[in-house]
Amino acid sequence: MMPVTWVLLLSAFLFSVGVYGVLARRNAVLILMSIEVMLTAVNINLVAFNAMLKDVEMMGQIFALFIITIAAAEIGVGLAIVILIYRNRTTVTVDEVSLMKW
C-alpha cells in the first residue's frame, strides 16, 4: 500500500518542470523534449488512478496508451517542421521565427 498523493506530487512536479522548459527554452527541439516530459507526467497520473480505482476496464491504461501513440505522431510531425524551418532559415531558435507573429 502506498499513498496515491506521492505519485500525484511527482507527476505535478514533472509537469511544472515541463512548463518551465517550454517557456524558458529557445531551441525548438528542447521545447519538444519538454512537451514530452509534460505528456509523461499526465500518463503517470492516468496509470496511478487506474491502480487506485482498481478499474477492471483499465480505462486509465488504455488512455495512457493512446496518449503515447499520439505523442509519437506529434514528435514526428514536430521534428519535420523543425527541420523544414532549419532548412529555410538555418536556425531553430523560436524567437527568430516570428514572421507570422502579430
Place this chain on the structure above:
Amino acid sequence: MHQYVFVVIGVLMAIAAVRLVTTKNVVHGALYLLMVLAGAAAIFILLLAEFVGWVQVLLYIGAVVVLLLFGLMLTRAPIGRTALDNQSRALAALVAGAIFAMTSMVLVRAFDGQMIDFSQTLTVRTLGGVLFTKYVLPFEVVSVLLLAALVGAVVLAKRDE
C-alpha cells in the same frame, strides 16, 4: 518495498527533469530526457501497468529519443546558456512554480488518504480484451492518425524538386 523503489525512481526522475530544462548542452538534454522516460516506464511497471511500461520503453526510448537525437544532430544547435534559454527565465520559473503549488495543493486535498493497493492483479489479457472490444473504434482512428502523421512528416521533410 514498493514505496522505497518508488521514492528512489521518483527522486532520480525529478533530478533528471530539472537537469533537462537547465542543461547547457542539448545532447545531454536528450540523455536526461531518456532518464526521465525510463523512470516513467519503471513507475508504470511498479503501478501494475506492465504493458504500458514496455510500450513506453519501445516507443519513447526506442523511437522518440532517437528521433530527437537525429533532430538535434541535423539542426546543429549552438551550445551555451544564452543560446538555449530566453530572457524570461525568472518569469517562466514563477509560472511553473505557481502551477506546481496550485496543482499539488488541489491534488493533496482531493486525494489525501487514498491508497494504491499493490496486491491486486491487472493483467495484459484484460487490457487487450477491452482494447479490442470496447475501444476498438478509437484504436482504429488512432492508426489512421498515425498514417496521416507519417505522410505529413514525409511531405514536410521532403526536398522540393
